[in-house]
Amino acid sequence: MADDCAPSRSLVDQQTGIYTAAMDQMTADLVGEGYAVVPTDYEGPGTPGPHPYLMGQSAGAAMTDIVPAAHELSPDLSSRWVAMGHSQGGQAALFTSRFTDAYSPGLDLVGIVALSPPSQLGAVIEMTDDAGRAGATPQEEAAAGSAGSGSAFLGPLVVAAARVSDVPLEQVVSPPGRALLPDPESRCIAELSRQDSFGGMDLRTFLAEDADLRRIRRTVGTNDAAELHPYVPVLVVHGTRDSTVPMLLSDTLTRQLRERGTDVEYVRVPGADHISVLEESAPRVRAWVTGALAG
Template sequence: MSGNESARAEQPQRRVSRPLAGGLTGLAAVALTTLSLAAPVMATPVTPEEAAASFYAPTEERVAGTHGSVIQLRPLTGDPALAGARNYLVLYRSIDMRGETVAVSGTLAVPDGTPPPGGWPLISWAHGTTGVADVCAPSQDTSPEFPAHDYTSLVRRVQERWIAAGYAVAQTDYQGLGTPGPHGYLIGTAEQRAVTDMARAAREVDPEIGTRWVAMGHSQGGQAAIFTDAQAQRWAPELQLLGSVALAPASHQGIGLQASQLANSAGVAGALTPLTGGAMAFLPLIIRGAQTVADVDPARFLTPRAQSMLGQADTGCIGQLRQADSWGGMAADEVFTRTADLSALTRVLNDNDPSALSFTQPLLVLQGRSDTTVPALATDAMVVQQQAGGQPVQYRGYPGIDHRGVLEASFNDALAWVDTRFGR
C-alpha cells in the first residue's frame, strides 16, 4: 500500500443505498471522494508503514459504536486485492471477550458487474493460522516479503474463484491481529464475532451485497466457521446465515497437548507426533490465545528454555515459529517439564473445541486425508460427535491431500454445496 492511500475515510452518518459515481455504492464511493479531496492537503508526507499504522489504530473515541459498523475504509489495488472485483481495506467494530468495543481490520472484494436479484451472495472468510503478532494480519500482505505470503497468496487464488463464481468475499483479520490488543487465537466466540461483524460491515460498505451469507474458513478459520454456524444468527439476526463450510477445522487441541505431555512424562516424547499434528510450533500461539480469556501461567508447564522463547510469538508469524531454530525444532521433552500442569490451558482449549457445539444451520466439513497439521483422525472424531448429537453435518475427505491442498481439492464440492444453499 502506497503513501498516497494514507488518507482515511470517515464513517458517514447514514448509509447511501443508491449507486454513486463510477458505479460505486454507499461508503465505498464516500471513501474514494474523501481520498481524492484529502490527499493534496497533507502537510507532511508519510511512509507506507506510518500510513498502515495510522489506519489500524484509530483513536479511542472513533472506536465507540455498534458492532459490525464501519470505522473507516480505503480502496485496495494490488495485494491483498482479488482480481475481478472492487476491493477495500475495512476497519470495523466488534466486541471482545470482555464486552468492550474494539476495532477489527479486514478486506472486502465485490465482483465487478451487476448484482443478481437480492444482492451479491456473501462469503465471510475466516483465515487459517498466520500468527498472533500484528504484522501477521493477512490484510497487510502487500508483497512477497509478507511473512505468511506463501499461505495468504494461496488463499487469495481460491477466493478469486469464488469471485468468478459471483460471490462477494469478505475476510476478517480477527480481533487483535493487525489492530491494537491481543489476538484470541482459537477462542471461538471472539473469532465468530469478528467473522459475523465483518459480514455486517460488508453490507454497510456496499449495500448491493445481500443479506444472505455463508461463513467459510480453513484450519483456525475452520474452527471459527463452526462457531459462526452455532452463534452468528443470534449475533446478527438481521442477516440470514445459510450455513458454514469448515476446511480442515482445528479441533481436539487440548487432547493433543495432553497426549504430548503424557508421552513426555512416560519418556516416549515424540511418539504421538503423527496424531498431534506437530503442535509444538503452534503452542506459543495457543498459549497467547488462552491468556486472553484465562489466567494461564506458562511457568507451570514450560521448560525454562521454552519460556525464554515464548516472546517469539509476539513478533514473528507461523513461518518463523516453524523454523528449526525456533519452536519447530523442539521436541516435547524440550518444551514440557516432566511435572507439567496443563490444566488451565487445556480447559480453555476444551471450552473452545467445536466438537460439542449445537447448531441448526447446515455445516459442510472438508478434510484432506494426508493432513499432518490438522490430522484427519481428529476431524473424524469431531464429525462423529456432531452427527451423534444430531447436528446437520456433511463430511467429505480427500485421499492424498494435505493441509493446504484441501483448499483447491475441495473447491468444486464447496461451490456446489454453497450454490445449493443460495438456490443457484
C-alpha cells in the first residue's frame, strides 16, 4: 500500500523484490517471444492518495488503463490483449472483465490468466465472527482458516475496505490493531508479514470486539472475484501447496465461474507454493496466451 512498494520502484527499492523478481522471468520470456508486457502500479502506490488494496474494481481499472497508455507510447501495438497477474494481480486480471466495451473502446480483451488469485474474500470477513458454525461451506472453512492464521493481507484489506466505505477505522479496528495502522504506509509485503507487524496478529485480534462489519462486508463482497462473470476465456492456475492463498478458494472460484457459463481452464500445479507456481506453470501459461491471442 505504501508508495515505496510500487512495482515500478522495485529496481531501486528491494522491499518489493520478493514479488517482482518472481514475475521477471515470465515477463522476459513473453517479451522474448515478441509480446509487449505492460505492468501497472495500481491506484495509489507511487502517486498521491491511498491504495485500495484488494479492491477489485480499482485494480481491474488500473490494469485496463495501462493498455491504452501503452498504445500512446507505441501506436502500432495490437488491439488484442490478455490480462495476466499473480496473487493480487490475479484478482486484478479477473476484474478487467468489467472494463471492456464502452470503457476501453478499440481494445479487444481476448483472455484472462489468474495465477493464485485471492477470492471468496466476502466469506473471509464473514467467517471471522462465526468460524465454527454448523453447515459452513468448504470455501467458508478455508476462509476461516485464513482469517485465523494471521492478517498479513487481511488486515490491510479491512483498512482498504473501510476507507472505500467511509467507515471510521476506530469503529472496526481494535486498539492493538490501531497500533499497526501506520505500517502499510511505510512497509512492504515482506515486512508486513513479520511478527512485529500484521504477520503477528490474527484478524480477530485486529478487529474491535464490537465491530460492525456490515458495510465492510458489502464493500469486500462487491470487490470479490467470486462475484464476476467474465465473457472471455479464463485460465486459473494454483499450486497445491499454496499456504498464502489456499487452493480450495480457486477450486470454488472456478466452479462459480463455470456455473455462470464462463469458459474456464483450471490448472492445479502439484507441489507448487504461492511463488514457485510461477516458474512451474510458465510453459503452460505461455502456450495458453499464444492460443488466446491467436483466436
